[in-house]
Amino acid sequence: MFPDPSHHPPALDLFLMLAMGHFLGDFALQSDRMATEKCPGHDVTLPWYWWLGSHAAIHGFLVGLITGVPLLGLAEWVAHALTDIGKCRHLYRLPGDQAIHLATKLLWTWLVVRS
Template sequence: MADLQAGLDLFLLLAMGHFLGDFALQSDRMALEKCPGVRGVLPWGWWLVAHAGIHGFLVAVITGVPLLGLAEWILHAGIDLGKCRRLYSIGIDQMLHLGCKLLWVAVLLLR
């Protein structure tokens, strides 16, 4: 039961961190210019890597596991690239991101 409560607590912290990173810490410029084909002050890849890196940092800090932060960095960038290419909506994008958070909790609980 304690593991379940710890897992739920960790998921909630990761979800809160996600929404902080995706909305409060992402400027309008970053949200637009992280997508290929959008002209901006920097090439799109820099914006995407920076945005995903914020998420990776949040996951690393919250979990205390930098390798999970790296995994988040990579997966977050890939998910956002799919959204930029209009492969799915923002709703699916957010579900995929939160699914990653569930994966990190499972990895930590099963180790």
């Protein structure tokens, strides 16, 4: 009834899990307030860096959990925060932001699979 998972390349499986985790973190787990107030100058209830740090930490946790590598979680925490700062500064829009995030997940996949 279900396809045999042993026929899937492990890299594809890992990338798909990271991508799904990313969309969970960026859309389902990010409130409207967090999405707005994580940008400098738009913070009202808390300083922006608390919102951004918390949002990026969720992504770091998901990457660490999915890969089993806490240091990749830390790398994701930093990479996600830097990418979102670029979006806050209008260096790119949502499609560019999401492309950068997914490219980062490809990098994590490559690092895990090659080790």
